[in-house]
Amino acid sequence: MRIADLYIRVSTDEQADKGYSQRLQEDVLLKYCEINAIKVRKIIFEDHSAKTFERPEWIKLLAELKKYKGKTDLVLFTKWDRFSRNASDAYQMISTLRKIGVEPQAIEQPLDMNIPENKMMLAVYLTTPEIENDRRALNVKTGMRQARKEGRWLGVAPPGYINKTRENGTKYVAIDEPEATHMRWSFEQIAEGVFTTQEIWKMAKHRGLKCSATSFRTALRNVGYCGKVLVPAYKNEEMQIVQGLHQPLISEVLFYKAQEMMDGRVRDIGINSSHGILVVVPDKLPLRGFLKCSRCSRLLTGSASKGRNDYYHYYHCQPSCGCR
Known part of the structure; x- marks a missing residue:
């Protein structure tokens, strides 16, 4: 047997x-x-x-x-x-x-x-x-691409938005408070160019934002915040940005101003002729990138520290030096 x-x-x-x-x-x-x-x-x-x-x-x-x-x-x-x-x-x-x-x-x-x-x-x-x-996977990919072209925001919602489902079963993203307020404030701070992205993330967390540093940096680059949807390049089709069906959190002007600030393409910059580099010059730290450290002669940077009632600005060297 x-x-x-x-x-x-x-x-x-x-x-x-x-x-x-x-x-x-x-x-x-x-x-x-x-x-x-x-x-x-x-x-x-x-x-x-x-x-x-x-x-x-x-x-x-x-x-x-x-x-x-x-x-x-x-x-x-x-x-x-x-x-x-x-x-x-x-x-x-x-x-x-x-x-x-x-x-x-x-x-x-x-x-x-x-x-x-x-x-x-x-x-x-x-x-x-x-x-x-393979056919099922291709159909899903094609369907998702068409949905993006029609302005639907697919995938997990970033900080400030939340995934929801309508009564008819269709999914969408909606603004999620108070996270949305924290993200809007973050974009405004980035656009001003006073603080670094890391500093703004820490301040946003102190305000109540629930987001990791990596997710925060990724979110700041997401064009969805200004009501758009990114359609990636595919085969012979070039990448395109279409109008989304979701509610924008910030204006396009604010979004792209923040992108320029993060990319270093800002108007308020000075040129340190002795080192030949572009230096961002915020109003409250006008000498950042021009002062030399008294200990190691490197150029001082600057940042803000949280006090009891406000933020206070200081010039300082690299952490390894410690001059402040």
Whole structure:
């Protein structure tokens, strides 16, 4: 009597699809074994995608089959797409199993691997679901691109906005207070050019902004804040910025003024002729980049410190020097 392990796989997005339930697969496989006098050694349930064989239960099964050779003759599943949705990986896994004396077989798409022509049918069974996956992914990508062209803001909302769903199921982003006020204030501070981005982030956090420094810097570059949507370049289409359907948090003028300040393209700059560099000159730190450190002779920078009631500006050297 031959001995078989039953492999039952269903991915999360297939749970509700007709014909893919684990219970149905189990019933079909058990009836097949009963009719064909096959002894069932164990039943393996997998809830994972078949794009690769990096699946927890399959890895355990394969390790067991290699360790205890001869205890199982067959690995049975309902269809070949339950086994794999990647043709190249599937051929390699079939070869691995046959080397340890185990024959993989789909009971609803049976193939005798000793007949050379059946390898062509196997290719059809394996590549069909792979093509379906690729087509589905392409359709999703095309749909998302079209949605962006129509002004929809996709993905996780940045600080100051929140993801919401309407009654009809469509998703959108809405302004989220008080985070929106903190982000608006941050853009205004960036545009003034008095403080560094890091300093503004710290002050915004003190005001109540819940955002990491990295997310904050990324958010400041997001054109969505002024009511626009970025459509990335794709194939022969160039990158474009379209009018968004969401409510802008700041004006375009303020957004691009902040971008210029972060890029260093600001009007209020001085030129330190002795070093040949551009130096940003805020009103409250007019000598930043011109004064020399009394200890190490490097050019002093400047920043603001939070006091009890206000921010106070100081010239200082690099942290390694400590001159203030």
